[in-house]
Amino acid sequence: MAESDRQPGKDSVDRSEGFGERLLGVLLDRAHEMPPQLIAPLIAEEVARVGxxxxxxxxxxxxxxxxxxxxxxxLAVGEPEPIGDSQAGTAFLNATSIEVPQADGVRMYLPLLDGSDQVGVLALTLETVDDHDRRLLRRLAGLIADILVTKHSYTDQFFLTRRRAPMSVAAEIQWSLLPPLAMSVPQVAVAGILEPAYSVAGDSFDYALNDDILHVAVVDAMGHGLNAATMATVAIGAYRHSRRAGIDLSEIYAFMDQAIAEQFGPEHFVTAQMMRLNIATGRMQWVNAGHPAPLLIRNHQVLRQLESPTTLPVGFGGEKPQVSEQRLQRGDRVLCFTDGLIEEHKAGEEQFGEEQLVHWVNRIEHTEKGVRAVVRSLSHRLKEERGGSTSDDATLFLIEWRGGAADHLTVLD
Known part of the structure; x- marks a missing residue:
């Protein structure tokens, strides 16, 4: 090769395969064709190579x-670990590695992050741990999470592990419809939760981050069971279709309204809330079609309800809705919820109500970190306060606007 043909700097770079690259590379290379049931033994072999x-x-x-x-x-299979009261749960909720010294070494719990969604936790024991181990295992855990998510799309194995009670057909439909329960980038984070997990029917949510715009929808279809799940599915499908067409929020409402009316007739409806948040500026717009007003949370305290003009629920042929607007400050959170959360009550007693909801939001905002931990803790605490059960679907969806930029993530050190 002539001297002039050499690429500047290329010959000075060591491109030989090191231990870490080989460890991750073998998993990546083989995972493409690996049947789902063989993922576990391959992961076990990989982790064993690190000790x-x-x-x-x-x-x-x-x-x-x-x-x-x-x-x-x-793989070691023991008893399930409680998320709210275990080292594994702490690693999961805080998306951070936990190390627990033991008599025979160090027990490590590493969050399995697919993007920013917590899939689960990788647990293992090492005799000793140094920074090289931490770096390699953190990257290995990230690759394992990606593989689990990819394989999940064509196996029931992971679903059956996660299912701890019989699940209704309606709930099966809703869980297959949902995006990841949490998403986090430097500028914004979101998290959602549905109740009751194994029999939810009419409640659902959806979101997408397209360039600087976060799109969000929360829906609540009338009724219960399979009919409600079917309506919610059509509503979310219509929302996604119209959102991807690039039309504004009032037009999205009209499209969803027409889809529900044509499919189910004039006596069926879906309450809905559609939002857009510019994650660069904090400008939030929304349309409310029969939903409770969201809560604006600032400095871990409910500041006020985001009251706005409402239109008729989707399917009732309401007038063109007014688009409301709020300029968020960095660190602000917006909590959306469905009416099943506040209307629950025992026969002859008062409804749970928004006042109690605000009370618990303020308490939990000061005790939990991160939107996923807040939503999870809030949902479970509210269920306890409502008597441990719910006669209607109840959904929470929390948005945190952080501002800033993410361009630094494209720069290699």
Whole structure:
């Protein structure tokens, strides 16, 4: 090769395969064709190469109460770990590694992050841990999470692990419809939760981050069971279709309204709230079609309800809705919820009400970190306060606007 043909700097770069690259590369190369049931033994082999033992993959159950061991050859399968009261749960909720010294080494819990959604936790024991171990295992956990999410789309194995109770057909439909329960980038974070997890029917939510615009919808279809799930499915499908057409919020409402009316007739409806948040500026716009007003949270305290003109629920042929607007400050959170959360009551007694909701939001905002931990804790606490059960679907969806930029993530150190 002539000297002039050499690429500047290329020959000075060591491109040989090191231990870490080989470890991650083998998993990546083989995962493309690996049947789902062989993922567990391959992961166990990979972690063993680092010196790990007693390896477990813990997946979150649908009720967001437990981290459940995934069964598989060479994996340790013990009792589920409570998310709210365990080292594994702390690693999961805070998306951070936890190390617990033990007599025979160090027990490590590493969050399995697919993007920013917590899939579960990788647990293992090492004799000793140094920074090289931490770096390699953190990257290995990230790759494992991506593989689990990819394989999940064509196997029931992970679903069956996460399911801890019989699930209704309506709930099966809703869970298959949902986006990841949480998403986080430097400028914004979101998290949602549905109740009751194993029999939810008419409630659903959807979101998408397109360039600088976060799109959000929360819907609540009338009724219960399969009919409600079917209506919610059509509503979310119509929302996604119209959102992707690039039309404004009032036109999205009109499209969803027409879809529900044509499919189900004039006596069926879906309450809905559609939002757009510019994650660069904090400008939030929304249309309210029969939903309770969201709560604006600032400095971990409910500042006020975001009252706005409402239009008729989707399917009732309401007039063109007015688009409301709010300029958020950095750190502000917006909590959307469906009426099942506040209208629950025992026969002859008062409804749970928004006052109690605000009370618990203020308490939990000061005790939990991160939107996912807040939403999970708030949902479970509210269910306890409502008597431990709900006669209607109840949904929470929390948005946190952080501002700033993410361009630094494209720069290699």
């Amino acid at each position: 790990g033992r007693d390896i477990s993959i813990l997946l979150q159950d649908y009720a967001q109460l437990l981290l459940v061991p995934l069964p598989g050859r060479r």
